Amino acid sequence: MCPSDPVSSGRGAAPPSHRDAQGPPAPAGNGPTVRGNGDLARPPLPDEIVVLRDIKKRFGDQEILKGVNLVARRRETTVIIGGSGAGKTTLLRLIVALERATSGHIFIDGEDVTRVSERELNRVRKKFGMVYQYAALLDSISVFDNVAFPLVEHTRLSKKEISERVLGKLEILGLDPKVVAPKFPSELSGGMRKRVGLARALMLEPPILVYDEPTSGLDPLTSRLVDDLIEEMRQRFGVTSIVISHDIASCFRIAHQAVLLIKGRVEASGPPDELLEGDSDVARDFIRNSAVDVDSLGRVTR
Ligand SMILES: Nc1ncnc2c1ncn2[C@@H]1O[C@H](COP(=O)(O)OP(=O)(O)O)[C@@H](O)[C@H]1O
Numbered sequence: 001m002c003p004s005d006p007v008s009s010g011r012g013a014a015p016p017s018h019r020d021a022q023g024p025p026a027p028a029g030n031g032p033t034v035r036g037n038g039d040l041a042r043p044p045l046p047d048e049i050v051v052l053r054d055i056k057k058r059f060g061d062q063e064i065l066k067g068v069n070l071v072a073r074r075r076e077t078t079v080i081i082g083g084s085g086a087g088k089t090t091l092l093r094l095i096v097a098l099e100r101a102t103s104g105h106i107f108i109d110g111e112d113v114t115r116v117s118e119r120e121l122n123r124v125r126k127k128f129g130m131v132y133q134y135a136a137l138l139d140s141i142s143v144f145d146n147v148a149f150p151l152v153e154h155t156r157l158s159k160k161e162i163s164e165r166v167l168g169k170l171e172i173l174g175l176d177p178k179v180v181a182p183k184f185p186s187e188l189s190g191g192m193r194k195r196v197g198l199a200r201a202l203m204l205e206p207p208i209l210v211y212d213e214p215t216s217g218l219d220p221l222t223s224r225l226v227d228d229l230i231e232e233m234r235q236r237f238g239v240t241s242i243v244i245s246h247d248i249a250s251c252f253r254i255a256h257q258a259v260l261l262i263k264g265r266v267e268a269s270g271p272p273d274e275l276l277e278g279d280s281d282v283a284r285d286f287i288r289n290s291a292v293d294v295d296s297l298g299r300v301t302r
């Protein structure tokens with residue numbers, strides 16, 4: 001977890017402690033354009049690394065998330081799309097346990113984290129690496145110190161071990177550690193800053209990487225590089241990615257699954273191409289209105 005992110009204490013609303021009834025087994029796979037809840041009671045399959053069941057989130061008297069169901073599969077990229085104010089960032093903050101749901105269940109790696117005590121949530125948060133919109137590096141300290149931060153904060157490694165890991169990670173991400181480590185973030189290009197942000201997010205080797213609007217504010221060329229980087233992280237480290245984006249081109253390039261969030265509800269979900277051809281007019285219009293020529297874009301494979 002990014003050290004610079006103020007961890008909200010949340011209200012810690014405890015979920016009801018009833019035992020879920022076991023329902024009949026759900027059908028395997030979640031076919032195209034899933035809009036139903038599926039079977040809310042069934043335990044997640046091993047492949048379903050992040051599962052949200054009927055998640056609601058209120059701030060005061062405003063209900064921001066109104067019963068969200070979502071399944072992100074291991075080693076796949078799930079892209080959450082939707083207009084501004086739809087609740088995407090709120091959803092992400094619930095997933096990474098920076099915020100608690102008002103009701104519903106969130107399973108991470110099979111564990112119902114809505115039942116985990118506030119004290120134990122740090123254990124859950126360590127499963128996520130977070131990459132922010134503008135890389136969110138601390139400008140007053142060097143690249144080395146930025147990348148080392150999670151290790152300094154969360155481990156008892158020696159200075160030598162930390163140094164080895166930081167320089168190694170920079171190298172893996174295609175940065176020359178000797179050149180880049182002593183620099184300040186402001187001395188790097190946008191693409192390099194993204195790589196440094198990724199190096200930091202990967203420091204604790206989390207199984208899940210989450211990105212909030214990683215291409216926003218970047219020129220098309222750098223956006224492409226970031227898309228490639230997200231796919232590269234998946235292939236090289238086997239991570240699961242959850243990406244918030246309003247960049248439809250990026251969604252088509254990297255997503256195995258797109259989830260369209262409209263006013264706190266999942267309007268449609270499935271492979272991007274199926275959203276385009278599925279039965280949700282809203283999803284079709286959302287993609288078409290982006291005026292992106294989706295036929296010209298590459299697609300990821302599984
Ligand atoms: N901590 C908060 N307190 C009150 N309202 C919030 C808070 N966080 C988000 N909201 C509100 O929730 C709505 C959705 O916000 P957000 O999740 O950031 O949407 P998106 O990322 O899709 O643009 C907005 O109306 C926002 O003002």
Ligand SMILES: [Mg+2]
Nearest residue numbers: 088089090212
């Ligand atoms: Mg947002």
